[in-house]
Amino acid sequence: MSSQGTEFTTQTALEATIPVVSFESVSMRYGQSPEVLRDLNFTLATGSFHFLTGASGAGKSSLLKLIYMAARPSRGALRIFDRDISHTPREHLPLLRRRIGVVFQEFRLLDHLNAFDNVALPLRIAGRKVEDYQSDVVELLEWVGLGHRLWAMPPTLSGGEKQRLSIARAVVTKPDILLADEPTGNVDHAMALRILRLLVELNRMGATVVIASHDQDLVARSGMPVMHLEDGQLSTLAPTVSQPPTPEPVGLDE
Amino acid sequence: MTVQHHPATALQGAAILPLKDGRDGGLVFTIAVLSFLACIAVIAALAADRAAQGWARQLAGSATVQVRPMGGLSGPEAAAQAAEALAGVKGVLEARAMDRKSAEALLEPWLGKGNIPADLPLPQLVTVELDPEKPATAAALNQALKAAHLSAAVDDHSRWMADVRASSDTVRASSAIACLLISAAAGAVIAFATRQGLAARRDIVEVLHLCGAEDPFVARLFQKRFAGLAMRASAYGALAAAAVGAILRLTGGSDGFSPALPIAWTDLAACVAAPVLGATVAAVSAHSVAMAILREQV
Structure with missing residues (x-):
């Protein structure tokens, strides 16, 4: 995927100084239930890499939902790509969403589409022609180690294969933000390391990455900054301007 | 890089919504029945219209003149003179005084054969056959009778024709209303199915x-799916209606089905419109319902 590197890094100097995600006193609730996220204040710098940790129910998935715009804040100002998401009309969201790749804990693959079509889905939605993206998709599937399973249907894939397929779908549009919700939750340790290396590589190509994870060992070994959610609040603040990822993240070698 | 060893269809891009859905059976049946009813209504209306046109043509092609004996002329003499006068009018093909025998034959259905006394005064009638292309008007016939100094009443059948035309209009309007109602019902069924489909495929x-899909993209998926389904189901209904029409036409002989409903083979062609109309109604209904539901989301 050498071609991706150049595209990820073609940002103007101005864009690089504006945080890609900015939370200002953001709270969120579902319907009339109590707030699941309270008074969050943080920014994510372009090209940064963060782990998001916290116990089950701490609000990790809800925080990611806010960033991929599947939910809106109930209070506060949320800016993504320098757009005020709380007040952006619904019909403007799809184009912003296309710049965000999401890897879901439960994969959310379409079972009636084969691996190739699942990965190609965001490109079809963006109106691209199959002749134009065919080789990119195949190359990407080979990169995640699924080159031999192009026409396999998701129900026939193993947990690790599904996980890598959903990563491939999340990155096929070369997104500016990559969110992953427990991407190593369903795989063994060796596969978890492999997936983490994949996400670090994408970050090196320029994507801002946030990974929600339970896996304390993996988080510690990566040496990446951590945002910790506890009871709907960030207890460990991320650096406001995060450093680019360390050239060789420690502890990721097998 | 080239892609090898893949099914030929794979690169077409599979349908984003699953093609097969077990719940489709009832929907296909309902739309097919609606399409069948609409086609039968149209075929019946076309046939009834043809019957009405036939009757109207027969009525328009003739007139009846009742002559009153006057100025020393006997009834038959007056009728003969009237026939002569009327035959010369432009737009009249033939004018013939009705003899007593024919007049008695007309009364037979009411009085019975042999029950008509020989001295019963019967009206003196002249039957006038008009040129169907340019029939003479009642005014022209009256003018000619007046010029011949005859007292007579002209019945150009316009009163009957108005009745025939009114009943033919009623049949046509009823058929149009039936088709509209059936289309509306089809639209409502598709709207319901779209609502269900969106919930089931949430x-x-x-x-x-x-993945960044805009609402119209998603709505189009449901629109395409239900338009295709409605087109298929409407075609089944239309085929069944055409088959029924063909059987009626065949069993009815030269009259079509009956003199009141003379079905022509060309009437069956109306069924061709059903799949197109069904697909259009379904497309409009599915798209608008899907858009309305999607707009309510976050």
Whole structure:
């Protein structure tokens, strides 16, 4: 995927100084239930890499939902790509969403589409022609180690294969933000390391990455900054301007 | 890089909504029945219209003149003179005084054969056959009778024709209303199915949205799916209606089905419109319902 590197890094100097995600006193609730996220204040710098940790129910998935715009804040100002998401009309969201790749804990693959079509889905939605993206998709599937399973249907894939397929779908549009919700939750340790290396590589190509994870060992070994959610609040603040990822993240070698 | 060892269809891009759905059977049946009813209504209306036109043509092609004996002329003499006068009018093909025998034959259905006394005064009638292309008007016939100094009343059948025309209009309007109601019912059924489909495929719709799909993209998927389904179901209904029409036409002989409903083979061609109309109604209904539901989401 050498071609991706150049595209990820073609940002103007101005864009690089504006945080890609900015939370200002953001709270969120579902319907009339109590707030699941309270008074969050943080920014994510372009090209940064963060782990998001916290116990089950701490609000990790809800925080990611806010960033991929599947939910809106109930209070506060949320800016993504320098757009005020709380007040952006619904019909403007799809184009912003296309710049965000999401890897879901439960994969959310379409079972009636084969691996190739699942990965190609965001490109079809963006109106691209199959002749134009065919080789990119195949190359990407080979990169995640699924080159031999192009026409396999998701129900026939193993947990690790599904996980890598959903990563491939999340990155096929070369997104500016990559969110992953427990991407190593369903795989063994060796596969978890492999997936983490994949996400670090994408970050090196320029994507801002946030990974929600339970896996304390993996988080510690990566040496990446951590945002910790506890009871709907960030207890460990991320650096406001995060450093680019360390050239060789420690502890990721097998 | 080239892609090898893949099914030929794979690169066409599979349908984003699953093609087969077990719940489709009832929907196909309902739309097919609606399409069948609409086609039968149209075929019946076309046949009834043809019957009405036939009757109207017969009525328009003739007139009846009742002559009153006057100025020393006997009834038959007056009728003969009237026939002569009327035959010369432009737009009249033939004018013939009705003899007593024919007049008695007309009364037989009411009085019975042999029950008509020989001295019963019967009206003196002249039957006038008009040129169907340019029939003479009642005014022209009256003018000619007046010029011949005859007292007579002209019945150009316009009163009957108005009745025939009114009943033919009623049949046509009823058929149009039936088709409209059936189309509306089809639209409502599709709207319901779209609502169900969006709920049942919520997982897929969410993934599409998260992959950056705009509402019209998602709505078009449901529009395409239900338009295709409605086209197929309407075609089944139309075929069944055409088959019924063909059987009626065949068993009815030269009259079509009956003199009141003379079905022509060309009437069956109306069934061709059903799949197109069904697909259009379904497309409009599915798209508008899907858009309305999607707009309510986050």
